[in-house]
């Protein structure tokens with residue numbers, strides 16, 4: 001990514017979540033901060049919201065956030081009090097956090113965080129006392145160090161959300177981050193999405209992947225890391241995670257997209273999957 005510039009893909013994902021708030025009924029993800037954060041200029045992006053590709057991506061963006069927030073709620077019910085949003089971008093959980101005992105750490109490139117802070121200021125959205133920003137590049141700084149400087153307690157369990165980030169990383173940075181999480185106390189978990197290896201995709205999926213891949217590369221944030229489900233499973237096992245659950249479009253459709261009058265669903269040309277792993 002271009003040094004010193006806020007992530008463009010973070011903005012695109014936030015636009016899709018905001019579009020979901022006003023174009024889909026019922027919502028998979030209820031996010032009353034999504035629209036105010038983007039401000040009045042957002043409406044021009046709605047023209048394309050009914051196109052099939054836009055609907056497919058929007059459904060996945062909403063579902064993956066909902067899935068991670070559902071896993072987080074389970075972790076909190078089990079006593080977890082620290083939530084780390086890795087590559088947080090314009091994620092809004094911290095500003096609508098319903099759990100009084102939950103501290104939230106947003107980890108991201110400093111430039112992306114500066115851009116977000118200025119959008120929050122312009123929208124008049126207050127920074128909650130439970131939130132700490134952790135400026136960090138996964139490629140150049142150890143996650144454990146960044147979190148320690150931010151007051152994260154390494155003796156306590158934590159839940160990590162890591163959405164829309166893994167395909168942009170090098171394998172070394174991915175492994176270092178997983179290893180850091182795996183060092184934390186039992187009961188710690190991480191939930192993230194990953195992209196399937198392009199060579200394994202069917203021709204229709206490959207076409208969708210090539211389009212997306214070109215768009216993110218043009219935004220200066222090219223995809224570079226892919227896995228098959230089996231490869232991903234071995235990465236997680238090797239890092240020391242004990243329980244691993246993967247959820248692809250079939251499971252997500254069953255969980256969140258049943259019996260909808262508007263037909264919103266996860267497309268059969270899905271390009272990746274979600275994984276949750278517990279220490």
Ligand SMILES: C[S@@+](CC[C@H](N)C(=O)[O-])C[C@H]1O[C@@H](n2cnc3c(N)ncnc32)[C@H](O)[C@@H]1O
Pocket residue numbers: 007009010013014086087088089090091107108109112136137138139162163164165168169
């Ligand atoms: C597609 S956005 C996803 C943002 C957010 N997780 C969401 O779902 O809305 C990717 C995010 O990962 C961050 N990111 C990518 N590579 C990173 C790195 N090496 N270190 C820190 N953050 C990184 C970007 O700044 C951006 O916020």
